[in-house]
Amino acid sequence: MTILETGTVAAGSLLTVANLAVEEVAAILAATDRLERMAAPERAKILAGRRIALLFYESSTRTRTSFELAAKSLGAMTTLVSDKSSSIEKGESLKDTGLTLRALGAECIVLRHANSGAPYLLAKSTGLPVLNAGDGMHEHPSQALLDLRTMLTRLPGMSGRLINGKTLGGVTVVITGDILHSRVARSNAMLLPRLGARVVLCGPKELLPEDALGLGGADSSGAVEIERDFDKALKQTASNGTMVVMMLRIQRERLAGLELDLGDYISRYQLDEERLMARAPEALVMHPGPMIRGLEISGEVADGPNSAIEDQVRNGLAVRMALLVRALGAGGFESVTV
Amino acid sequence: MSDILILNGRLVDPASGVDAERDLLLRHGRVAAVEMPGELRAVKGKETIDAKGMIVAPGLVDVHVHLREPGQTYKESIKTGTAAAAAGGFTSVVAMPNTLPVNDTVEKLEWMLDAARGAVVKLFAMPAATFGSLGEEITDFHELARVGAVGFTDDGKPVLVDRVMRGALVAAAGIGVPVSQHAEDTRLTGGCSMNAGPVAFRLGLRGMTVEAESKIVERDIRLLRDIEQHDGLRPHLHVQHVSTAKAMEAIRQAKRAGLHVTCEVAPHHFTLTDEAVGDYDTNAKMNPPLRNDADRLAMIAGLMDGTVDCIATDHAPHALFEKEQEFERAPNGITGLETALGLALRVLHKGNGMSISRVIELMSAQPAGIVSLDGRGTLSVGSFADVVVFDPAAEWSFEAAKSRSKSRNTPFDGAPMLGRVAATISEGRVVFKA
Ligand SMILES: [Zn+2]
Numbered sequence: 001m002t003i004l005e006t007g008t009v010a011a012g013s014l015l016t017v018a019n020l021a022v023e024e025v026a027a028i029l030a031a032t033d034r035l036e037r038m039a040a041p042e043r044a045k046i047l048a049g050r051r052i053a054l055l056f057y058e059s060s061t062r063t064r065t066s067f068e069l070a071a072k073s074l075g076a077m078t079t080l081v082s083d084k085s086s087s088i089e090k091g092e093s094l095k096d097t098g099l100t101l102r103a104l105g106a107e108c109i110v111l112r113h114a115n116s117g118a119p120y121l122l123a124k125s126t127g128l129p130v131l132n133a134g135d136g137m138h139e140h141p142s143q144a145l146l147d148l149r150t151m152l153t154r155l156p157g158m159s160g161r162l163i164n165g166k167t168l169g170g171v172t173v174v175i176t177g178d179i180l181h182s183r184v185a186r187s188n189a190m191l192l193p194r195l196g197a198r199v200v201l202c203g204p205k206e207l208l209p210e211d212a213l214g215l216g217g218a219d220s221s222g223a224v225e226i227e228r229d230f231d232k233a234l235k236q237t238a239s240n241g242t243m244v245v246m247m248l249r250i251q252r253e254r255l256a257g258l259e260l261d262l263g264d265y266i267s268r269y270q271l272d273e274e275r276l277m278a279r280a281p282e283a284l285v286m287h288p289g290p291m292i293r294g295l296e297i298s299g300e301v302a303d304g305p306n307s308a309i310e311d312q313v314r315n316g317l318a319v320r321m322a323l324l325v326r327a328l329g330a331g332g333f334e335s336v337t338v
Numbered sequence: 339m340s341d342i343l344i345l346n347g348r349l350v351d352p353a354s355g356v357d358a359e360r361d362l363l364l365r366h367g368r369v370a371a372v373e374m375p376g377e378l379r380a381v382k383g384k385e386t387i388d389a390k391g392m393i394v395a396p397g398l399v400d401v402h403v404h405l406r407e408p409g410q411t412y413k414e415s416i417k418t419g420t421a422a423a424a425a426g427g428f429t430s431v432v433a434m435p436n437t438l439p440v441n442d443t444v445e446k447l448e449w450m451l452d453a454a455r456g457a458v459v460k461l462f463a464m465p466a467a468t469f470g471s472l473g474e475e476i477t478d479f480h481e482l483a484r485v486g487a488v489g490f491t492d493d494g495k496p497v498l499v500d501r502v503m504r505g506a507l508v509a510a511a512g513i514g515v516p517v518s519q520h521a522e523d524t525r526l527t528g529g530c531s532m533n534a535g536p537v538a539f540r541l542g543l544r545g546m547t548v549e550a551e552s553k554i555v556e557r558d559i560r561l562l563r564d565i566e567q568h569d570g571l572r573p574h575l576h577v578q579h580v581s582t583a584k585a586m587e588a589i590r591q592a593k594r595a596g597l598h599v600t601c602e603v604a605p606h607h608f609t610l611t612d613e614a615v616g617d618y619d620t621n622a623k624m625n626p627p628l629r630n631d632a633d634r635l636a637m638i639a640g641l642m643d644g645t646v647d648c649i650a651t652d653h654a655p656h657a658l659f660e661k662e663q664e665f666e667r668a669p670n671g672i673t674g675l676e677t678a679l680g681l682a683l684r685v686l687h688k689g690n691g692m693s694i695s696r697v698i699e700l701m702s703a704q705p706a707g708i709v710s711l712d713g714r715g716t717l718s719v720g721s722f723a724d725v726v727v728f729d730p731a732a733e734w735s736f737e738a739a740k741s742r743s744k745s746r747n748t749p750f751d752g753a754p755m756l757g758r759v760a761a762t763i764s765e766g767r768v769v770f771k772a
Binding site for chain 2 (some may be wrong): 015018034093094095113115116117118121122125136138139155180183186190209211212213214215
């Protein structure tokens with residue numbers, strides 16, 4: 001109930017993982033598998049002639065390229081509108097930019113924006129399916145889905161499992177670093193517990209306020225935990241079941257206002273070989289990138305046998321293909337709801 | 339001006355201790371007679387309002403409204419804002435100075451209060467406490483008070499510098515008017531767009547802490563005490579739109595200590611919590627922000643135990659295109675004049691057992707007292723014929739599209755209300771009739 005002209009969000013949009021049903025997650029991952037198995041020429045017909053706009057108010061080589069290549073491999077036409085180009089008129093509102101793209105024939109908009117919640121505004125004001133490619137400090141839903149797929153393909157005993165509320169039973173995911181500013185952390189912390197994972201958030205209080213416990217939602221089934229001591233988090237969890245360590249990038253520029261000593265942070269929270277081998281030698285190591293070797297993660301660990309970082313990138317492309325197909329209602333995704 | 343007879347109503351006038359059936363005669367813009375039912379029938383009134391089943395109360399008084407004129411008449415004007423006030427049962431409103439330009443001189447204040455602006459109800463104003471509301475140099479309180487200033491404020495901005503705030507309190511104490519403070523330590527709220535807490539964390543929005551509010555309230559109370567001790571003056575601090583339990587407790591203690599502190603609470607702060615932000619609904623974006631439920635309940639407790647002196651709307655209209663922006667970029671504020679009574683009766687009376695008489699007192703006599711509006715906020719014989727007639731039992735839904743305000747920014751579109759205004763009379767003129 002609001003007087004703002006907030007239309008409905010088009011089916012096929014992905015603005016948040018918060019209301020993404022587990023069945024939807026299953027459908028997206030199943031489509032990802034199908035698309036990946038498909039021969040390239042066949043795949044290129046799925047979105048042939050369809051128009052996708054990539055609206056990037058914030059630069060991001062990785063995410064932008066991933067969406068762009070996903071769209072192109074499905075045969076879609078893409079256009080990049082970025083704040084670096086003149087396409088975003090100075091001072092034009094997000095709503096008006098969206099309406100312009102719609103008038104030019106865009107059928108779906110992939111949005112990266114520095115303001116949390118911007119995808120809601122765009123989706124409601126254009127009525128087009130919108131894929132959130134990262135908004136402010138809020139969410140990065142496609143990242144959470146690709147992270148999930150990475151776990152399902154790399155963790156022992158996961159392949160072929162049905163996707164439901166118990167799929168990640170026995171799996172502990174320790175997310176470590178700048179959780180306050182991380183949209184990846186938010187999306188993962190909201191999605192993974194719903195598939196049965198135990199999520200432990202780790203970091204100093206400057207980067208991880210107690211308010212983060214609210215990510216678990218009202219019902220305790222989605223509860224997340226906080227453990228400030230990284231060694232403890234690794235050790236106690238490694239002893240029961242399977243373990244994933246997800247490291248987050250430390251953005252030096254964001255530490256300026258915080259009373260945080262970088263050297264101290266490194267000694268307490270960096271994932272290096274010694275720490276990994278001593279505490280959780282079997283853990284799967286993930287990082288959404290871009291990473292700073294020698295800060296939150298050591299080079300040896302990033303390139304080591306536990307690392308799934310390259311798999312994440314590969315899965316990103318595949319999952320985004322599925323999300324685009326879903327957004328445009330092609331290839332068996334016609335009936336989905338958001 | 340013709341006589342108006344209001345018959346058969348239940349007169350609720352807390353200031354004169356009346357809550358009973360009375361008939362009312364309004365003549366020459368004043369209350370001419372208050373009599374037992376039937377006694378006034380002999381008087382030939384040209385206009386008669388049958389208030390059977392209705393409450394007849396003093397016109398409501400709002401000490402905190404933004405009318406956007408001069409400078410932003412695309413949002414609101416003195417004419418449309420006061421029309422919205424009339425529709426909400428208000429007969430006196432106090433305009434805040436954050437206009438363009440800021441109301442900080444005698445000329446601007448006179449221009450604002452000029453009849454040519456077309457105010458529908460009685461308009462009062464609080465000019466800026468400092469020039470340009472920059473918080474540096476205090477305005478000419480004496481001259482401004484001479485032409486009608488009822489208090490001083492830099493609303494929207496706090497007076498941060500201790501020395502300047504102290505100077506403002508001392509100057510206002512000399513004239514007997516309050517300094518009204520928007521209590522926000524802006525050094526702690528840069529980049530923040532809602533209340534700090536789990537909701538803000540989940541939405542990825544930077545949050546304003548409760549301390550950003552309470553710290554300024556505590557500082558201002560310290561200044562009051564210091565002035566009483568060292569200057570032999572008794573300054574009056576009015577704390578605007580209190581929203582946190584912490585600031586409320588500081589005010590409660592200051593009152594116990596005998597300091598002259600008053601405060602207001604806005605209907606949205608006793609009705610909604612930060613959950614109302616939902617999916618970044620900018621209609622729920624305001625400053626101070628909607629807080630958590632414990633804070634909301636503390637506002638109700640403060641209203642119930644008398645710590646809160648009045649209800650004020652902080653009516654803050656904005657154009658649709660301004661609110662249709664990214665949450666962090668959208669301006670703060672919601673409209674409030676037409677929903678205040680309906681929310682107060684629903685939440686405080688029906689929901690928390692506050693008497694209707696007390697609700698009316700918090701919206702008429704008490705705010706009138708804070709800014710010393712003589713002859714207003716009461717219906718005793720001789721006072722201004724400022725009257726609201728409303729049906730206390732009417733349950734209805736507010737429709738923003740039908741608002742008298744130029745703007746539609748409210749989180750209460752479609753929200754249930756209790757008590758509907760049937761007529762509003764300002765100085766003997768019917769300015770609203772349902
Ligand atoms: Zn204010």
